[in-house]
Amino acid sequence: MSAEIYLDMDGVCVDFMGAAIKANGFPPDESLARWLEEHPGSLFPEAIFERSPMAFFTHEYIQTEEFWANLTPFDWFDDLYAELNRLGHVVFLTAPTGSPGCVSGKHHWLIERFGTDFHDFIFTRHKNRLAHNNAYLIDDMAFNTEPFSERDGHGILFPQIWNELNHVDNPVPHVITELEKKLAR
Ligand SMILES: [Mg+2]
Structure with a gap:
């Protein structure tokens, strides 16, 4: 039976944080460089952004469909x-925010790349409701991966x-190696 691979979007496929x-x-590049330098592993360094995560992530523009539809894929x-598709059946697994524009924007992003028939x-x-012994979740947040493993x-x-894992330079080889190890068990 083919491995069921769940792929998070924000912070894994697309540069949500930069946007x-x-x-x-x-400025995204400078801010991310400072984040890594001064607060590696911190979920949200308030010292850099001078506002609460709540105020930051509910910014008016982040509520719009346009914001989500135009997120840039990482290099x-x-x-x-491609590597994940070689190892199993990949389904994007992504969380909506409190704004309807988020879901329609993400849907837009997906069908723009994969076509209107795309439904993965x-x-x-x-x-974590999707967790089972043949299910693999790739996600940048431990608050998602840990409950998934616990189930x-x-x-x-x-x-x-x-x-x-902020010290890892090449994320893709790291993740593929981890996945291959788990699949071999
Ligand atoms: Mg994420």
Whole structure:
């Protein structure tokens, strides 16, 4: 039976954080470099952005369909997606925010790349409900991967500056190696 691979979008496939930083009026590259340098592994360094995560992530522009539909794929996205498809059936698994524009924007992003027949996606915050012994979740947030593993699924943390794998330089080989190890068991 083919492995059921669940692929998070924000922070894994698309540069949500860079776009959110820009929406809040900060320079993305410099801010992310400072984040890694001064607060590696921090979920949200308030010292850099001078506002609460709540105020930051509910910025007016982040509520719009346009914001989500236009998120830029990371350089590694095509490579990651191709490698994962070699190892199993990939379904995007992504959480909606409190704004309807988020879901329609993400849907837009997906069908623009994969066509209107594309349906390998699930929008939910309850990612761990999909966990089982043949299910693998690739996600940049430990608060998603850990509950997934606790429910008998296999959570694989995707390296990012805001998690404990902030020291990993090449995220795709790291994740593929981790997945291959788990599949070999
Ligand atoms: Mg994410």
